[in-house]
Amino acid sequence: xxxxxxxxxxxxxxxxxxxxxxxxxxxxxxxxxxxxxxxxxxxxxxxxxxxxxxxxxxxxxxxxxxxxxxxxxxxxxxxxxxxxxxxxxxxxxxxxxxxxxxxxxxxxxxxxxxxxxxxxxxxxxxxxxxxxxxxxxxxxxxxxxxxxxxxxxxxxxxxxxxxxxxxxxxxxxxxxxxxxxxxxxxxxxxxxxxxxxxxxxxxxxxxxxxxxxxxxxxxxxxxxxxxxxxxxxxxxxxxxxxxxxxxxxxxxxxxxxxxxxxxxxxxxxxxxxxxxxxxxxxxxxxxxxxxxxxxxxxxxxxxxxxxxxxxxxxxxxxxxxxxxxxxxxxxxxxxxxxxxxxxxxxxxxxx
Amino acid sequence: xxxxxxxxxxxxxxxxxxxxxxxxxxxxxxxxxxxxxxxxxxxxxxxxxxxxxxxxxxxxxxxxxxxxxxxxxxxxxxxxxxxxxxxxxxxxxxxxxxxxxxxxxxxxxxxxxxxxxxxxxxxxxxxxxxxxxxxxxxxxxxxxxxxxxxxxxxxxxxxxxxxxxxxxxxxxxxxxxxxxxxxxxxxxxxxxxxxxxxxxxxxxxxxxxxxxxxxxxxxxxxxxxxxxxxxxxxxxxxxxxxxxxxxxxxxxxxxxxxxxxxxxxxxxxxxxxxxxxxxxxxx
Numbered sequence: 066x067x068x069x070x071x072x073x074x075x076x077x078x079x080x081x082x083x084x085x086x087x088x089x090x091x092x093x094x095x096x097x098x099x100x101x102x103x104x105x106x107x108x109x110x111x112x113x114x115x116x117x118x119x120x121x122x123x124x125x126x127x128x129x130x131x132x133x134x135x136x137x138x139x140x141x142x143x144x145x146x147x148x149x150x151x152x153x154x155x156x157x158x159x160x161x162x163x164x165x166x167x168x169x170x171x172x173x174x175x176x177x178x179x180x181x182x183x184x185x186x187x188x189x190x191x192x193x194x195x196x197x198x199x200x201x202x203x204x205x206x207x208x209x210x211x212x213x214x215x216x217x218x219x220x221x222x223x224x225x226x227x228x229x230x231x232x233x234x235x236x237x238x239x240x241x242x243x244x245x246x247x248x249x250x251x252x253x254x255x256x257x258x259x260x261x262x263x264x265x266x267x268x269x270x271x272x273x274x275x276x277x278x279x280x281x282x283x284x285x286x287x288x289x290x291x292x293x294x295x296x297x298x299x300x301x302x303x304x305x306x307x308x309x310x311x312x313x314x315x316x317x318x319x320x321x322x323x324x325x326x327x328x329x330x331x332x333x334x335x336x337x338x339x340x341x342x343x344x345x346x347x348x349x350x351x352x353x354x355x356x357x358x359x360x361x362x363x364x365x366x367x368x369x370x371x372x373x374x375x376x377x378x379x380x381x382x383x384x385x386x387x388x389x390x391x392x393x394x395x396x397x398x399x400x401x402x403x404x405x406x407x408x409x410x411x412x413x414x415x416x
Numbered sequence: 417x418x419x420x421x422x423x424x425x426x427x428x429x430x431x432x433x434x435x436x437x438x439x440x441x442x443x444x445x446x447x448x449x450x451x452x453x454x455x456x457x458x459x460x461x462x463x464x465x466x467x468x469x470x471x472x473x474x475x476x477x478x479x480x481x482x483x484x485x486x487x488x489x490x491x492x493x494x495x496x497x498x499x500x501x502x503x504x505x506x507x508x509x510x511x512x513x514x515x516x517x518x519x520x521x522x523x524x525x526x527x528x529x530x531x532x533x534x535x536x537x538x539x540x541x542x543x544x545x546x547x548x549x550x551x552x553x554x555x556x557x558x559x560x561x562x563x564x565x566x567x568x569x570x571x572x573x574x575x576x577x578x579x580x581x582x583x584x585x586x587x588x589x590x591x592x593x594x595x596x597x598x599x600x601x602x603x604x605x606x607x608x609x610x611x612x613x614x615x616x617x618x619x620x621x622x623x624x625x626x627x628x629x630x631x632x633x634x635x636x637x638x639x640x641x642x643x644x645x646x647x648x649x650x651x652x653x654x655x656x657x658x659x660x661x662x663x664x665x666x667x668x669x670x671x672x673x674x675x676x677x678x679x680x681x682x683x684x685x686x687x688x689x690x691x692x693x694x695x696x697x698x699x
Contacts, residue, residue, distance in 0.1 A: 169506075
């Protein structure tokens with residue numbers, strides 16, 4: 066096979082598509098172990114393994130006071146944060162992939178449809194009004210769903226290209242919620258509320274604790290599972306609405322549930338980590354370069370890639386400088402040049 | 417045997433009617449061509465035949481049952497859609513595109529089997545593009561893409577294919593190859609309904625033609641009977657003659673070409689001089 070043909074083949078030349086997924090899973094596992102050891106208080110790899118052995122198998126391998134310390138650092142502080150990074154990365158990347166297929170447009174992202182702006186507004190409003198952290202999270206989630214609902218409502222107003230109308234509706238809805246967010250910021254107490262809102266919206270995982278993570282992990286994992294179950298239908302939808310309908314699919318119902326799942330999981334990421342942009346746009350493209358556009362393999366691969374990407378970025382953001390750099394800023398700084406590189410492919414058709 | 421039948425189909429967006437009382441039949445194993453100017457309602461009619469749009473009035477029947485009464489997947493196992501060629505957004509493998517044709521045969525929990533792949537490969541081979549199976553759908557030519565979509569329709573197990581301007585955007589050679597392929601499949605028992613902008617193609621392959629203008633049928637029947645100067649003029653507002661050069665061999669000749677051959681204005685019928693070395697047409 067000559068080079069031209071090799072370049073035309075989707076997937077890594079010669080390497081099966083399923084092996085890519087397996088390789089990524091192993092890589093992710095190793096990154097998790099390394100990330101556990103990284104931080105202001107470095108823990109050796111050997112100790113991490115001993116600790117995990119004791120934690121999981123219940124066999125005492127460490128001195129009790131050492132175990133207490135490690136339990137505090139590794140289990141109470143670092144593990145939730147690592148889990149949060151992986152969940153958010155996986156959710157944003159997978160929902161981005163799903164949105165791109167649903168809208169037959171490789172440039173759509175959770176942000177474009179208004180999910181992230183809506184969720185941000187909800188969160189900020191919650192910080193102003195809600196008495197508890199749980200209330201903030203609830204507002205945040207409701208905001209995300211409301212924004213997509215508004216986008217869909219605008220799309221229904223007029224007859225025309227449904228998908229285009231939805232994307233435009235998303236832009237309108239996103240702008241609306243961004244302005245509403247500004248109002249909330251303006252009204253917020255500049256001494257404590259405003260900084261809290263601003264820092265949170267910059268995106269970061271320092272608020273991640275095991276209770277929040279457990280709370281959101283179930284719906285996020287369920288949403289991811291649902292998207293993956295519907296991967297075949299997602300493939301057909303990405304060929305266009307009418308073709309999918311002619312293949313016997315109930316396009317309206319399917320699209321509703323797919324958008325619902327993708328919206329829920331991306332709104333939940335704002336609940337945990339604030340506004341983290343670009344992951345949902347960039348990672349699906351990398352995934353497509355690796356394994357092609359078939360969602361049956363692409364969705365798991367982008368979820369793994371997203372988890373890996375955000376975990377590494379979070380490690381960088383907490384280790385690079387003495388103070389933590391907000392995660393959303395780092396993902397944008399990495400995402401923008403990367404996206405410019407991807408534009409090179411825009412003419413040739415994506416991935 | 418009548419496979420599909422349109423009875424007084426009407427359709428409109430708001431107050432503007434797109435189709436007005438359209439009726440025609442699609443016999444089994446036939447190739448029915450829809451001819452008409454841009455915006456005459458051809459595509460809308462095809463979508464109603466596919467069950468993708470609901471007519472405001474009238475009935476669309478498949479095997480003597482209302483299209484609307486069919487379960488979606490059941491309908492998809494009988495009637496397949498070959499859309500106009502379009503730039504695909506995602507680079508699926510050609511084989512994966514054809515495999516999508518198996519969707520109406522699959523429940524929610526059942527995945528693609530060896531048998532499905534086998535059927536998809538058979539369909540690709542039948543269309544003569546088996547060698548393209550691993551190629552990305554975005555990087556093959558328009559003609560190959562159209563063949564892929566027909567292979568998908570075959571893989572879908574459908575007996576009736578609805579094609580929306582299948583030769584649109586294809587080069588001349590691919591147009592001929594595609595039409596030959598359709599004629600062959602029709603001879604094998606498949607039924608086709610296709611919209612087209614080429615009266616000549618209708619003369620080549622169609623067994624039936626429905627002429628649609630402003631949402632109404634102005635003529636229908638066998639091309640030899642209805643594809644004539646009057647109807648073409650009404651359809652396109654252009655003066656086009658249809659010459660029978662030999663038995664079962666007709667071609668369309670636009671006025672300008674005709675004038676080049678004979679300028680006598682007397683309405684004479686030019687005849688072909690059957691001289692193989694000098695195939696001139698004289699008046």
